[in-house]
Amino acid sequence: MEITFELGYALDTFYFLICGAFVMWMAAGFAMLEAGLVRAKNTTEILTKNIALYSIACIMYMICGYAIMYGGDYLLTGINGDGATGVAEDAATYAPSADFFFQVVFVATAMSIVSGAVAERMKLWSFLLFTVVMTGFIYPMEGSWTWGGNPVFGMYTLGDLGFSDFAGSGIVHMAGASAALAGVLVLGARKGKYTADGKINAIPGANLPLATLGTFILWMGWFGFNGGSVLATASVESANSVAVVFMNTNAAAAGGSVAALLLARVMFGKADLTMALNGALAGLVAITAEPSTPLAWQATLFGAIGGVLVVFSIITLDKLKIDDPVGAISVHGVVGLLGLLLVPFTNDNSSFSGQLIGAVTIFVWVFVTSLIVWVAIKAVMGVRVSDEEEFEGVDLSECGLEAYPDFSQSRS
Template sequence: MENQIFELKYALDTFYFLICGALVMWMAAGFAMLEAGLVRAKNTTEILTKNVALFAIASIMYMVCGYAIMYDGAIFLSGIVGDGVAGAEEAATYAPSADFFFQVVFVATAMSIVSGAVAERMKLWAFLIFAVVMTGIIYPLEGSWTWGGADVFGLYNLGDQGFSDFAGSGIVHMAGAAAALAGVLLLGARKGKYGPNGEVHAIPGSNLPLAALGTFILWLGWFGFNGGSVLATSSVGDSNAVAVVFMNTNAAAAGGAIAALIVGRILFGKADLTMLLNGALAGLVAITAEPSTPTALQATLFGALGGVLVVFSILTLDKMKIDDPVGAISVHGVVGFLGLMLVPITNPLTDDGGASFSGQLIGAVTIFAWVFVASLVVWGILKVVMGIRVSEEEEYEGMDIADCGMEAYPEFVKG
């Protein structure tokens, strides 16, 4: 009887893990649609190529070395099976291969964040080479210090410092934004984005319906992102935890969307759709660090804080001439940091776990410093060896023709 119960729990938790992983994989489509909608028409094919290719690269690199670095575990190569990949160990609550799949879609998410920030002026192959290093080494090493439980370069353990990140506001989202920021600083702004006297010239996206669709896809996928991080659903306690996480994830997105919409109306006198979309995503990022302990009202307020912050962050980065076509650095980086710092409010440090403000700050600085510096080095090497920015003529003509030789909307005039 006990064995039958164990097998049932094992099957349910494995199935839940896989379904949540599939939802997170669907976020790749969300990022692709969001970015395709927010770039100019002449850069659409290239942005789609990047998003499909980076997911494939992440899947391969995490299999080859990323998972082993992050969890000191098996290398998932054909013919090489380790740590129970082929079947259940008695101590396991779900199939190890399901854990691998769930983790690999997270690393792809971190890399997707980079794609939008460097859009419309980065060479495709420079980006893809960076994706190899980011998904195979930079992210897994940072992940080993957090979810993997390893010491930071053998110096200190973030868990011992009072650091907690339930589903990755810092580990995934802020990390992706740190890599993006390093690339953007070396790339420079798009031609015509900023005037000689500090003027900011808006460069509208080509397809706002597509951007809105991408946001809804990401909103849906986020239930797998946060809900799957409960890691189980086969008991009453786990099922209740999953339900709370789903509820709070949705509440935070709603709070972020409405807050950004209202702030945009106050600042611009109009309902700004792009700020509304980024506000919803900011709410999702803000709650990701701890979606299991707030009440629904608290989650809504946390999301609203993210929605307000993202608007001002986007405007501030523009004043600093940091050109981010989709607002990824603000949504995932600035609000990712906010999400980490909100954790101790509802999950304070105790003997049973939780987080402290100092621990969260130490963790945030560690993650950002490592990913930013390592990315800056890789981007810098690529810049010297092969260049990372297309020519001015290619940028004017569009990345679709320069990198892919085809246009996404050939029947329309270039935008």
């Protein structure tokens, strides 16, 4: 049956919007995951950061982010210059405003990665100031070189070099982790995490049921993250591609979770829930760079490799005294790089050299610019709360409100 242009346009637009809503729901997943993995006395502040960063990302991408990334001007004239009506160009298969909505929730996802890594000791307003720069400039600029197709500082086009990142293992996840790494290096570790004699002290999260709920929300949202990146569903070919992407996304998450759980059992002698959760997320990050071309068993294997890698990465970063309370740098950064390097195994249109150049370009740009911004913020207003405020919990010092007021400070 032939689908008319109008029907196809409506179906693709609706699919795009639904997938965007799924990705927006990942903001809740990040909030729950991070709230579960921090101590009770820091819960309100981490939740405040997550809703504020999402809101800031939406505003900054509208003001300037989209224009930097794709050359359009959404704030004043609409995406294609015809006002807020969003009337499609002849070649478009979905409403331009649907594309903006789908893109803006990706920006928020990248920034959410930073939130967990700097948790429990960063000043709230310093974090939000960085959010303005990250979502309004740093991310859109690297996005213009990748999905935007623009030359890197006028020198080379990543696509021409064989770089491919289907839904953002590098463009979104590794970028967020690079900004997080810069912030953690400027910020330093939490008090008591590492001792002078080299001992590493575990600091358990306050609510593992909440962290597990957050992981499942992210798992579900990832179907929109990867599935929506097909950009269409109104034809037999695109519908089949969407189904494959959903299947492979799910398979990779399952592979990552099982692999991390088994490895934790071998290494620690116990089933480690946090490793299983991070393993599932690692599998999702690993498959995000190319979920449309692997077979189901390959997607499961790729996810499992990500699950194994994230366990070793979390342990290694701890040994290097890089304090990441939720494992965000390992899950999204280290495994994001893995996802990029796995693409050529199933996608002939990419190359290992192109993937490496793209990964280096993203990391260097985001890390260096983020480091500059973090250092500047530190010089102007500081980035870290006082030792006393950290001990009492940033909920009180930054928000004046406790998430669990019925529990005493000693239980947090």
